[in-house]
Amino acid sequence: MRKTFFTLMVILLTFSLVAVGCSKSKPAEPAKPAEEVIKIGAYEPLTGGQAAGGKMTVDGMKLANKMFPTVLGKKVELVIEDNKSEPPEAANVVSRLIDQHKVQVILGSYGSSNSKSGGNVAMQKGIPVIGCSPTNPTVTKDNDFYFRVCFIDPFQGTVMATYAFNDLKAKKVAIVREITSDYSVGLAEYFAQAFVKLTGDANSVVATLDYKKGDQDFTAQLQTIKNKKPDVIFAPGEIGESAILIKQARQLKINVPFLGGDTWEAPEFIQIGGKDVEGIAFSTHYTAEAPVTEMSPKFVDAFKAEYQGQEANAFAALGFDTYILALDAVTKAGKYEAKAIQEVLAKTKDFKGATGNITFDANGDPIKSAVIKQVKDGKFVYLTTVEPK
């Protein structure tokens, strides 16, 4: 009897708490900007499965911070936090940057799922975020506070499809995608759609095969593709897996061109792929050889100097651009305040980043040109620029 009464009491208590709690909590007070130092936040995966991309991006941001250390007469402190490649951590980290460090603008993140979760927190608090490399379209949809300096997958897919059709004269393609990666799945889909439209033949994509994160052996998929005899193989994926995939293809005497996306632009791709990746082409964000803006060569030289002879990669360049864009927006806004910065960002037009001219559309996505590069003699070589329509 006692026990039943106790349980009833507790349930009543629970309900009353819930009833009280259902009233909206107090809106958070707007964070006060720091006095002497302006803190800009950044959240990237520094550990976990996406640590490679995160590190490359952060290198670019740090370089930019070194080159442009002040804004509005105050020193800029770049606060970089790790989101462990996990969306819950991304939400935590953005919340921490906003509430503890009181930043008014945030940069990041590599990995669209991290960006989506972090972006939600930022949107609720009214802090603008500039993404470096997430290419999934939904990151900026329904979020007026999220912008990004990279082109998005619908455009990128079209770029490579057009290249395959026009330049490589391909009539049939095969696709290999990492089914656990939203980047790979998304990009492959847009490529397929664009290619089918160009050829007018619904069967021009002769095979679509998948692999999972962590897979290292692709011979079964490749054997199947070999039988279908495509002219070109599109295989967007991470550097390590893609390089090994291409090596295995060459070992199976599959000699058709491979095409990929912006993730391939990193020195490790050539190191791991070796001779086998000669001749492959991919779309990416910028090139030093045909600089789109004056910022590009500046960035490349500074990168080489800072990072001891390493070649700059696309993610570092994008990280670099998020920083300088943020600084530009703060300068134009005249004060370090979130709403003002967001309004300025929304109106960004012809901003000269290292990766090209950036003009934001209504979603916060840039209308930018893409660049196609090729591996030649063990180096990345510029092929052509593709303008957005």
Add this chain to the structure above:
Amino acid sequence: MTFDIFLQHLSNGISLGSLYALIAIGYTMVYGILRLINFAHGDLIMVAAYSAFYGVILFRMPWWLAFPLAIIITTLTGVTIEKVAYKPIRSSPRISILISAIAVSFFLENLAIVVFSGRPKAFPQPEIFSKMIEFGEVYIMSLSFFIPVVTIVVLAALNYLVNKTTTGIAMRAVARDYETSSLMGVEINRIVSYTFALGSALAAVGGIMWSMKFPQIQPLMGIFPGLKCFIAAVVGGIGSITGATIGGFFLGIMEIMLVAFLPELTGYRDAFAFVLLILILIFRPTGIIGEKLTEKV
């Protein structure tokens, strides 16, 4: 599918299976002695890979020097882990050692990220291993022949060790009955260390060959192979070296063949593997070899 292509896939499956077998044996040996699922075992692959990598790239050692050295380093690492993280809590409930193993695994992985950075590195492929050999339409890397040979040699050596030497008998005794063995004068600590050393060495050999076959290394590279080899060990019958070997080969060949015959379903590859595994476990609950677990009431 022509016979040539079938052979190609088969050879691939065999070499992958050999790798799994080598690593699974390490798992099963440790389990047999301590009843511990050493989750850090997979990360020893990573340790071996990086040791070999730095040996060749940084210290410019020839591979036949760097690789054995890497094996030694990995073995020392394995034994150290045992002394530091498992020995002190040997008498605790099993789940505690399990958590300790998970902690060690996290530690190794995150330390590697901090020290080596998360970016993948290209693993050197010595000429002798990367030659492609042609059989008509079929092309097989010389490494793919080398791996099963190494595995068989290792297995033979291990069999001899476990069945014919005193240490081996001691190992089997400890695996069968821990307490009685110590009463009979077996130095438990020495045998346990020995077992770990052997298991780690095997993981190292497997890891180096893995890195030659799939020439990229990164701090988290041991997670998936580790998991797969654990599954292989269990499916073969955990605690049994022969079981681990069979499990390893079975898993490797099946993985390749499944995708070879059903290429449209490559995305479901892992699911198939697990379904098959679970089916085996349902019909043979103690694995393919299956030790008879009579519980004393």
Add this chain to the structure above:
Amino acid sequence: MAENNSNLKFFLTVGALLLAGAAVFTAQNIFDDYKIRILNLAAVYVILGLGLNVINGFTGLFSLGHAGFMMIGAYTAALLSMPPAAKAMNFYMKPLIAPLTDVHLPIGLALPAAGLVAAFFGLLIAAPVLRLKGDYLAIASLGFAEIMRVLFTMAQSITNGALGLKGIPSINSMYFYWTTALVTLILVKQLVNSSYGRALKAIRDDEIAAEAMGINLFYHKVLSFSTGAFFAGIGGALLGFLVTTIDPNMFTFLQTFNILMIIVLGGLGSLTGTVISAIIVAVMMEVLRIVDAPINLGFISLPGVAGMRMVIFSLLLLLVILFYQHGIMGTREFNWNWIINKIKHNGDIGKKGGKSHGAVGNG
């Protein structure tokens, strides 16, 4: 005497609950959103930990499939509670299948539905899996979780696959999470202290003896497994509401390890322990961020080393498990008796001291 104690305990419990309620109320209004978010995450960990503890700690079944049930619950709650517009935005690659596009339930319905669907899958999986013992059970449960993950990744027209779901209704109120955690705690406590719970513990301690005593092993194991799955589903759903985006990669076996770690740290078979360690782990992970960032101590400046946080975390975990094998609470539960006895004994000692003093005085 016993009556008094029982009364006293009852009022103490009610008092503690009111205190907890007041604490949540204060926290909600004083703490910044960041701290609230962390505490909410702690509540989710509590729920997940309690669920896993029922299976692993109280029934002694070594299950590694928790993340799979979390995922089922998360996706169920998300698909049921997201407004149709949000769903349309997400499923831009392959459209969502028919009945799900228009479903838009309030959270109060979506949440229990998540738990029930997860529990249902728990029932389905229980039959083949629970016939296995020990480490074989571990592998089978892990296998099922991974199979689920593969299916969810491939079923683009139901789950949107790797693209994930974004725009899940966002809930930031501490009352929501902590009330659910409290209800979970109460339900689990009731289960554990009931005759079912005793049967589960009997199974844990000695299966053969339990069966000899007439306990239906299979029935109770399935009950335990499904209950655990239910709360895993609830926890997963809450994670969705907290983070507002989910994708299959969030629910790998590594996630199960996280929860396993929490319950072992707290003490397998101790509910109080799970609650405590869940909060500690959630908070510690954030506190440790200071080692990732540069530390300026005035006279020296330590550069930030990214990733150091996780290294230190795993080291701490190792240290704790080496020195506190049984976890914080072992198998003990928090009990008012402990406090009451402490107070009583202090009173007794006072009396005893008086007596002996008197004796000395008299002698």
